[in-house]
Structure formats: C-alpha cells, structure tokens
Amino acid sequence: MSSAVKKHFYTKKLKLLAALLLAVVITLPPLVNTFITSVNAAGLTSYKDQIGDSRAGAATYHNFTFVTPSTTNIKSITFQYCTTASGTCTAPSGMILATTPTLGTVTGIGGTTYTPTSTNANCTGAGNTNCTLTLTVTTPAAQGAGSTVIVPFVTGVTNPTTINTTYFVRITTLDGGASTIDGSNSAAFAVLDVGSIAVSATVDPNFTFTVAGVSTGGNFNGGTGNINVTATANTIPYGSLTAGTPEIAAQDVTIVTNAAGGYTVTASTSANAQAGNPPLISGATNNIDTFTGTNTAPTTWSAPSGSTANVNTGFFGYSTEDSTLCTGTASRFTSGGAKWAGPNITGAEVICNASPVTTETTRIGWEIAINAIQPAGSYTGTAILIATPSY
Amino acid sequence: MGIFNNINILLNTKQWVKIYLIFFIILFLSAFQMIPPVYAETNTSPQSFNVSPAIINVPLSPGKKYSYAITITNLSNKPLLLQASLKDFQTTGEEGDYLLEDTHTNPLLSWLTLSKDTLILNPHEKKKINLMINTPKNIPLGGYYGILFFEPVLQNMDSGKTRIIPQVGILLLANIGVPDPNAKQADILTFTTGLFHQTNSFPLLLRVKNISLHFFTAKPILTISPLISFKPTPVSPMYLDDRIIFQDKVRRWEEMITLPDNHPNIYKVNLAVSTGNGNYSTESTYLVVFPFANALLLLLLCIVIAFLIKRRKRLKGAFKALFHNT
Numbered sequence: 001m002s003s004a005v006k007k008h009f010y011t012k013k014l015k016l017l018a019a020l021l022l023a024v025v026i027t028l029p030p031l032v033n034t035f036i037t038s039v040n041a042a043g044l045t046s047y048k049d050q051i052g053d054s055r056a057g058a059a060t061y062h063n064f065t066f067v068t069p070s071t072t073n074i075k076s077i078t079f080q081y082c083t084t085a086s087g088t089c090t091a092p093s094g095m096i097l098a099t100t101p102t103l104g105t106v107t108g109i110g111g112t113t114y115t116p117t118s119t120n121a122n123c124t125g126a127g128n129t130n131c132t133l134t135l136t137v138t139t140p141a142a143q144g145a146g147s148t149v150i151v152p153f154v155t156g157v158t159n160p161t162t163i164n165t166t167y168f169v170r171i172t173t174l175d176g177g178a179s180t181i182d183g184s185n186s187a188a189f190a191v192l193d194v195g196s197i198a199v200s201a202t203v204d205p206n207f208t209f210t211v212a213g214v215s216t217g218g219n220f221n222g223g224t225g226n227i228n229v230t231a232t233a234n235t236i237p238y239g240s241l242t243a244g245t246p247e248i249a250a251q252d253v254t255i256v257t258n259a260a261g262g263y264t265v266t267a268s269t270s271a272n273a274q275a276g277n278p279p280l281i282s283g284a285t286n287n288i289d290t291f292t293g294t295n296t297a298p299t300t301w302s303a304p305s306g307s308t309a310n311v312n313t314g315f316f317g318y319s320t321e322d323s324t325l326c327t328g329t330a331s332r333f334t335s336g337g338a339k340w341a342g343p344n345i346t347g348a349e350v351i352c353n354a355s356p357v358t359t360e361t362t363r364i365g366w367e368i369a370i371n372a373i374q375p376a377g378s379y380t381g382t383a384i385l386i387a388t389p390s391y
Numbered sequence: 392m393g394i395f396n397n398i399n400i401l402l403n404t405k406q407w408v409k410i411y412l413i414f415f416i417i418l419f420l421s422a423f424q425m426i427p428p429v430y431a432e433t434n435t436s437p438q439s440f441n442v443s444p445a446i447i448n449v450p451l452s453p454g455k456k457y458s459y460a461i462t463i464t465n466l467s468n469k470p471l472l473l474q475a476s477l478k479d480f481q482t483t484g485e486e487g488d489y490l491l492e493d494t495h496t497n498p499l500l501s502w503l504t505l506s507k508d509t510l511i512l513n514p515h516e517k518k519k520i521n522l523m524i525n526t527p528k529n530i531p532l533g534g535y536y537g538i539l540f541f542e543p544v545l546q547n548m549d550s551g552k553t554r555i556i557p558q559v560g561i562l563l564l565a566n567i568g569v570p571d572p573n574a575k576q577a578d579i580l581t582f583t584t585g586l587f588h589q590t591n592s593f594p595l596l597l598r599v600k601n602i603s604l605h606f607f608t609a610k611p612i613l614t615i616s617p618l619i620s621f622k623p624t625p626v627s628p629m630y631l632d633d634r635i636i637f638q639d640k641v642r643r644w645e646e647m648i649t650l651p652d653n654h655p656n657i658y659k660v661n662l663a664v665s666t667g668n669g670n671y672s673t674e675s676t677y678l679v680v681f682p683f684a685n686a687l688l689l690l691l692l693c694i695v696i697a698f699l700i701k702r703r704k705r706l707k708g709a710f711k712a713l714f715h716n717t
Contacts, residue, residue, distance in 0.1 A: 205446045206441060256441075327484060347490075349488070381554070386559075387558065
C-alpha cells in the first residue's frame, strides 16, 4: 500500500472519529460538565425572624429560624441587625441588646450547650455596625443537611424606635476557626407603630364522622342500580331473604379532618355468643357466615354453596369504593369489578387517606345471600365502623 | 249507532268537553306510571358528629395531674346519645395500622378519668367533657398510648336488622420524661432510591426504626444535589410527611420523588430524619439520571451518519448513476 493511500485512510479515520466525538459532545451536554470544577451550594434557606411585639421600642422575643444546608459543625451563629439587607451595615436607631440575652430551646444544631451573648450596646444608627447577637455552641457537632435551626432569644432584645420601618438581620454560621460556613442571609422584620394588636390562635386537630344510609336503586362499586335494600345511618333492614337472591345495602361515610396524618376507617363485627363470632346469628346455633374473601385478598361475590345448615349456607360481606387504600394493594376492592371481604371482630381498613381532607365521602357496601338450606329464623348482627386519625 | 245517538241526546257539548278533559288528564297521569321512579340516593337523616382535638399528644411528668377539654358536636338534626370508652391499641405493620384491643394493658388507660362517660347532645349542640390524667409518682420513662372512643348508643332494635355503629377514636399519646439528647433515637433500616433512572423521577423507599424509649414524630428531609454542575445552585430540601413512630416500631415512606431539574446528572441524595429536639439520623446515597434509551438511539444515529460519511463517494456515484439512467 502506498503512503498516499495510507494517508488517505488515516485522514478518513480521523474525520470519522472527529465526527463521532463532535456528535457525542453535542448530544450529551452533561459530559461537558465533567471539565468544570463542581462548587458546593451554600447559603441558608427559609430564614425568618419572628418577633412577639412589633411596637417601636418594645422589648420582645426574636425567634430565628433557618435551614442550614451544611453538616459542618457550627461553633457560633451571629445575628447582626442592620437597616439594609446587604452592603454596609448601619445599626437600627434605638435598638437595645441586653448583656446576656436569654435563650429558649435551641433546636436543629448538632452540638450541645448554647451561650447567648450580645454586643451590649445601644445601637445608635449610622456609623454603628455593632448591633449583634451571638450564639456560641460549647460542644459543636455535625447536624443533618437540611436541618431546620431554631434559635429563640426570649429576652434581651428591644426593638428599634423608628416606626413603620423594615429592618434586617444578617444571619451567619461560623465554624471553630471563625470561618463562615453559610451566610450571611438577611431576614426582615418590621417595626410598625407605638400600638399593636396581640393575635393568638391555636388550631387543634379535629375530626368529623358522618354516616348516611343509601336508598335502594343506588349504584355501588361499578354496578348500576345494584343497591336493593335501603339502609339508614345505623341499620340495614334486609327484610325477608330469598334463597339465591343476594341483597346489597350501602352507606356513605364522610370524613372531614385536619389531622396531619389523615385518617383510617375500619370495619368489623361485634363478638357474640356463638363460636367463631359469625356476623349474624339467630338463637344459639343458627348463623350466617362471614364471606370467604378477606380484607387483604377480597374476591368477587360468590353464592353460598354449603350443604349442611349453618356451614356456608349464608354469607355476609362488605366492600368499599375506596381505590386508594393505605395498606396492601390500594385498589383491591375496586379493581376488576367489586370485590368483597368477610368481616370479623378485628377491624380491617375500608377507607383511608394519608392527608388531611376537607370533605371525603366514600361508599361502603354490605352484601348478604343465603341458599335453600339456611335455617329459617330472625338473624341479627352488629357491624362497627371505626374512624380514627392516622398517626 | 242507536246507543251513541242516545248518549248524544243525554250529553250536551260542555259535558263532552269535560269528559275529554278528564280522559286526557288520566292519560297524562298514567304516562308517569310508565317512567321508572327516581330515588334520592342518600337518606336525609345522616348521623354526624365532630370531636376536637382528635389527637392529644402531651408530655407528662410523674406524680402530676393534667386536664384536657374535649369538645363534641352533634352535627345531625336528631338528638345524639354518645358513650365514651377507652381501648388499648397495638401498632401493626409499617404503614400506621391499628390493632384495637379490649384489654387495658397500657398503663395510660388506668391514669385517665372522664368528667362523664355518656352525654346527650341536642341537634347541633356542642358540649365539652374533661379528660383528666393523674400520673403515678413512680412510673418508668417512655411512651404510653391509648384511644378514647365515642359511639352513639342505639335504641333497641327489632331482630332481623343489622346494626351499624359508627365510632370515632381520639388518639391519646403521652411521653413520660425527655429522651437523652445525646442518645440515638432512630435507625434508618432502608434508604433506597435505585441507581440508574431514565427520567428525573425515582422511587424512594425509606424505613426508620424507633430505638428509643419514647415515641417521636419523624420528619425525613431530602437534600438532592447534582455532582456535576456549571454553577453553584441553591439546593432546596424536600420535606416528607411527618409520621409518629412508636417504641421499637418501624415506619415506612414509599413514594415517587421528582427532582427539581431534569438534566442528566449524577446526584447525591442526603437524607436527614429529624426525630425532634435537634436529633437527626442521616444517610446518603447516589443516583444517576440519564436517558439511556435516547442516548443509545443517538449513538446509533451517529454510527449511521459516520457510515454515510465514510461511504459518501460510493453513494454519490450510485445517485449519479441513478439520475443519469433516469
């Protein structure tokens, strides 16, 4: 092979490689990033200064809250009061910091034992930058990244005296060598007037439980007009049962709660005098059995086929239209048509929501069926719907 | 014909009009009989009541007395007779299940008394009852809990009916003493995000075990930062739902997490589980977000382009020949 031919092939290979490299570099931009030194993010987030009294010249608490992104041991935190968020700091006129401010419970910092100090000055405005609270951690330790730090100065701070003005606190975290870890970040607070209104409110978790019967002709769990017994809030009057004709009743359960963890409603039946606690009984021996499907694995309704009286000659079961249950398979009662489970004396989840709900209504169905061998009698039972806030 | 003639003689025009009118009214009404009846689905007498607070979570000290007011409101249009009762519960599984027990093995229940355990509420009436806790002087530190139930007392019913009893539970949680601030409160048993992901969504599985004597509210905080970046960007922490973990129990968080940006990158996921009083359990992992399928397609495209470039002279010749012949 001549050198000219070799050169030609080399040139072609180089062009090919260059084209491939160019394509890869253009199409995969993150690879470009590998050539750039990474710099860790810094800076406090969600910082705020909550004050108890916004009146000018009022002595009040200053509660500082911020989120630190760093796990580095915090040795001290400075809170410098200024008239501006950044740039040269001018201390607010009339602000007074006590020699030894008192602290509430400090949280979110990894270390232990906290000492509050101040510049002990009557901050006199222009030219005075020395208006700073300091929290010193005696035994620093690492905190989790994203830790929410709360530093409440309960006493020792008197508001500036100029009304209707916004002031700023520059928050900086420092390590053992007095080097800045994060900050400064400026939180604002306002001094409004010489008078103020105290506002205080507490919202307790509350819970509203409503049960309403559904009339015959209603729809249940994908069926149309399949409810053939009118229930009330507290009763299911099935009436006279006919062998081979299932009866379905339903109730609408409505929950309103602001509980942070949401709520759960369980269904169960009460214990009774018969062995195994069948859900419906008549006298000492006759009973209607619990349906064979279970809460964890509900099944399509099947007619009772027992050939010995009181042994699977009658079934009682429940179902729910909740397709987002909190445990097990969320849609186990609704997926692929209505599925049914047999109740027992241990409660099992029928409705659930892991979040607070303004109003959530869910329909629960109760089905009963007997065959020709079920002994005649008047059958009674008690089903229990228990609603509890989730923890 | 003779009969009709006789009727015509008996009835005048006005009477005929009346007969026609009655006939049409009957016809009109009978038409309604053919339309299936429409029922209002839900009955008009729901049973509804509200309790507040629904959760009483308090720190207690040995040998002290506490009192908490519970407000119950009848929201229905009928009077309501309510009965209060206390029950134990066990936690089951990792998803916050209750297992109610009629036994009173948890000591908290024996420290509680109610100002009254039955109350009658008129329609839309609100009443308060007091829950008093009298803690003994010598009790072990730790977490104690139970449930206070309110249930309507139903009148005697005819046999042949199935009764439905709605109960509302108020969760009672109490910690005696304060956990050692230097002691570890929780173990992170599982923290997985999966390593490779096509998109910026990934499944998170987190399981945390309480190894302290007290129950606490755990709040997981995720901080996800890209390892490869043009410029430093602030990383906002993601806060997952608070969950109470009882002593020696495990709770699970299982959800899809979506990253704030959707650029391919390697991410470090820092987890800090806050267990209160400034205590955290931490863990970290890595994940790679990269559109592998798209990258494979692009690579194939590059190979095809390279092939075409390499064979362009032959193709050019082929095209020339093709157009020349045509």
